[in-house]
Amino acid sequence: MLPQILLLGATGRTGRLVLDEGLKRGYLVTALIRKTNTDIPQHSNLTVVIGDPCKASDVEVALDSTKASIPIIIISTLGQTRTSGNPWAATTSPPRFMATSVEAVLSASQSFAEPARIHKLVILSSFGTGDSFASLNFMMQWIMKSSNMAQTLEDHNLVDEAVKAGPLPFVLVRSAMLKSGDAAPLKFYGNTGKGSGIMPGTNMKSIANFLLDLTVDDQYDGTTPMVTN
Numbered sequence: 546m547l548p549q550i551l552l553l554g555a556t557g558r559t560g561r562l563v564l565d566e567g568l569k570r571g572y573l574v575t576a577l578i579r580k581t582n583t584d585i586p587q588h589s590n591l592t593v594v595i596g597d598p599c600k601a602s603d604v605e606v607a608l609d610s611t612k613a614s615i616p617i618i619i620i621s622t623l624g625q626t627r628t629s630g631n632p633w634a635a636t637t638s639p640p641r642f643m644a645t646s647v648e649a650v651l652s653a654s655q656s657f658a659e660p661a662r663i664h665k666l667v668i669l670s671s672f673g674t675g676d677s678f679a680s681l682n683f684m685m686q687w688i689m690k691s692s693n694m695a696q697t698l699e700d701h702n703l704v705d706e707a708v709k710a711g712p713l714p715f716v717l718v719r720s721a722m723l724k725s726g727d728a729a730p731l732k733f734y735g736n737t738g739k740g741s742g743i744m745p746g747t748n749m750k751s752i753a754n755f756l757l758d759l760t761v762d763d764q765y766d767g768t769t770p771m772v773t774n
């Protein structure tokens with residue numbers, strides 16, 4: 546039997562692909578989104594909960610809305626939103642947005658009535674986070690430290706630390722630059738991305754598929770796979 550998914554970030558670019566593909570694969574999905582969104586499809590397998598992913602009480606309401614007796618995998622594709630689609634544009638999310646949300650998730654996972662039903666936390670992270678920073682080329686290192694990316698990188702670093710120190714089994718997927726287009730096979734570059742090239746890119750559909758694969762595949766548990774196409 547498939548586990549069910551609690552999805553944070555369903556309204557984002559990658560999150561929406563996870564939602565659509567998850568429903569296509571037959572998962573029960575509970576999506577916690579911050580405001581009513583008419584683009585979110587109506588589907589018999591989808592429960593939408595309106596709330597703040599940074600509030601443990603709202604995450605707990607979403608956990609309470611999942612179906613009893615079925616294991617839960619929490620997938621987060623949350624990200625700092627920007628003034629434009631350009632990855633270097635100014636952020637419109639609070640500096641510690643993703644870290645605050647993951648703290649809320651970890652806290653709610655403990656106060657939830659059935660913590661044992663939460664089997665794993667799968668987070669879409671970024672190449673450059675934690676010990677993968679050294680594998681970026683010097684230009685990307687400089688850009689990520691000196692541009693608007695710095696706030697996002699620091700937030701991903703805080704998430705990385707909190708999840709690794711937390712009680713839940715996890716996978717922190719370190720994606721290269723997100724691109725649109727058709728899904729293509731992924732290439733894996735260990736935990737740190739060493740050898741992944743100058744400007745690697747990852748197709749969002751491929752990432753969405755991989756995040757869903759991780760709900761039933763334990764081989765990457767406790768790791769930070771760096772992936773490109």
Ligand SMILES: NC(=O)c1ccc[n+]([C@@H]2O[C@H](COP(=O)([O-])OP(=O)(O)OC[C@H]3O[C@@H](n4cnc5c(N)ncnc54)[C@H](OP(=O)(O)O)[C@@H]3O)[C@@H](O)[C@H]2O)c1
Nearest residue numbers: 554556557558559579622623624638670671720721722723
């Ligand atoms: N862009 C890249 O090249 C790249 C590369 C590697 C990794 N990543 C990472 O991949 C992840 C997903 O990226 P994406 O481009 O698919 O994300 P996105 O389209 O920017 O979506 C961000 C999601 O986070 C939510 N969110 C943002 N601020 C919020 C807040 N203050 N309160 C509640 N919800 C909030 C958004 O909700 P609303 O729809 O309500 O705003 C949306 O669902 C991010 O963590 C990103 O850093 C990106």
